Amino acid sequence: MSQKESFRHQPSTALRAGIQSLQVVHPSPSSDTSRRRGKESNAAPFVLRPRLLQVQLIAEQEEEEDARSGQLQLQTNLTIGAKQRVVMVLNEWNVERPASYLFDAPKPEGDSTSVTIPFQAVKPGDYLVRLMIDGAESQLQVDDNPDSPTYEWYVGPRVTLA
Template sequence: MEVDLTVGSQQRALLFLNERSNNNPVGYIFAAKPRDEDTKVVVFPILDVKAGEYLVRVQIDGAENPLEVDGDNGYVGPSVAIG
């Protein structure tokens, strides 16, 4: 995944997926693969995820991207479809 900033080789990067469902939604957290150098491309191994649409957040050393909000629909993005 390419991000808008340079991620240091020693920084902790996490990927959060939260299912957009009203029926027992699930959430996942994945740690980035180790990096040998500073980069804008971070690789997250994603395994055993239930098919569905998910809100996506990336967290770097505790700071995460904000979710997009639509007044009528709540959180709307960024999102990804898996399945």
């Protein structure tokens, strides 16, 4: 089986968010590969960004001084490895002095496409949600409807903490 075929047959869980490398290898056409090497490109790095598929508030509590704590469950398009560093970013969806928060995810027991991250001392409001996995940050959705009052604004993924 060629390397191209082996790559095509890897499970979708093989790729992880973060910095990856890519190399193109053309095996030797000869059946005796010990004498002739095929052609290879140099390895090139790229960043594979996760995409948030779902954001769900699964627990919320009111704290003193009008702050909130709780947990958000985030579903991604890529498998998160048990050894990867995961950070949730909350940016208040507000134009006047918006608040920003970063929360580390607890170490998971295994690989998963879902992560539950606790948050604390967050002021009530609407928040844009991003996920950083090994430094690779999920992108925000932009309103592309020219008739919308929020045209070309970041609009999601979003969560409301009441």
